[in-house]
Amino acid sequence: MLKFVFLGANGSLQERGNGNTSLLFSNGTSSFLVDVSVNIHAAVEANVDAVVITHEHIDHMYALPSLLHQLWLSKRTKPLTIMCPDGVRSMVNGLIDNFAIRSKNGIFDIVFETAGHNSVGSMELEFFKTVHTPNSVGLVVSEGSCEASKRIVYTCDTAPMENPREVLPQYVFGADVLIHETNSVCNVRKPDHSCGLDAAKLANELGAKRLVICHLPKGDDAKHAILKEACSLYPNAELPEVLKEETV
Template identity: 20%
Template sequence: MELTLLGTGAGRPSKLRNVTSMALRLPTPSSSVWLFDAGEGTQHKLLDTPIKLNRIDRIFITHLHGDHVFGLPGLLSTRAYDGGVDPVTIYGPPGLQKMVDTLFELSGSHIAYDIHYVETVEGILFDDGQFRVEAAALEHRVPCFGYRVVEHDRPGRLDVGKLQDAQVPAGPLYGRLKAGNDIELPDGRKVCAKDVMGPSIRGRIVTILGDTKPCEGAVKLAHDADLLVHEATFGAGLEEKAEAYGHSTTLQAAEIAKQAGAHKLVMTHFSSRYELADANRLADEARTIFPATDAASDGDVFAIPCRS
């Protein structure tokens, strides 16, 4: 499970940073890719990664500002040429479907696969048994949401030593125990799954926020997150400017991570006033409050390991 930052700039693309987009690669058995935001040039940035458009089956849009959504129509159109024939589900604020459908209609574009739109609302958006996705409203200049991806806990490993001691023959019975089912052996003895399984493997949590001022919705979504992606458009000392434009500073992002008890903070959405060489300074500002902080650059990949 890993997150690739495709664009880490704010407002407009630059030679150093593209506008916002990121891709979350899920573990087996799904091995799907979920895209979060799709600023202009997102499909070009994907060409620099191993990620294939046909692996993207869910797209989550935080809000309708152009630096987060103008790359979506082109990406959807190209997806069909990249072997994308399976349906894709797109989550986003009101007006997203109208925007995309209007552009396709006026340009005469034909999409040869099904696109399902789901209007984002606060609460649980879906739960497929492996992952649950929750949304909450943030505070920006237009309706904006953040997303919390929660992996369900998984059964622990079978203790082969205990199985051998109990003289459980290898084969289908192992599979039934792994699935959490108790079994009965030919001699009448019963073996309970809980007695031969290790501790459950705790699911991971990834929180991806759209543009926002510090707010309760951000803290709620980021609670206990293994990885929190938070915008940091401005550096420390520019809190008034951040407030005026509905954004956050490095220190404010760090405060949210600290309040939420997150485990790692990745800052993104940096103003074009900052050079790549400023990244270390911006990260150091946040680390005075939340030490486990990185300032992301385009192309950075962050692994989300399982919790022990």
């Protein structure tokens, strides 16, 4: 059983009730946060085992020092693993050290892992390169053996991949959920982001059972315009509901 909850689903611009995209994954016994921006109380309450930083943009990591500080104030003792691409590690360390987090009295251990093939409890995380920044990654989350279990694919920030069959692990085909960024509608798409049609194309190519779009612009009308694009190719595409936990 895999669970996920959006802590925020917007792109760089927050609005009432919806902050920058960040997701909390769990299997009932272990949990991890992907990107750190809003509603970090949920990650503190879960006492997350790990944090993933997918790339070096501000909307994906700015709240990390506050998360570590809140975990320390909550008397956490177990180590925290931070998974990120190697090229992002010095920036993440800079955020931590600017606030002298490691010098807090009794602070838990902070352990870095390179984002590659990692695990959190019995959940497996397989990272893949995305088309966004020199360091950006997306990930596949599965419970136990990748081929046999439920699988969630999260693209994080990316432009459309030219050859997804070469970039993505083969077992993502038939994924239970594809969570895909859609920063805008297609006619104003930025070169390092995707639109509704891009997300729907990948969902069809993967044979994904569900498509949930995220990293959305402000405003219901703008969100629904992207959803309409996606639904023209993948009829049951969904907008996320922030803070609603879903079980896969």
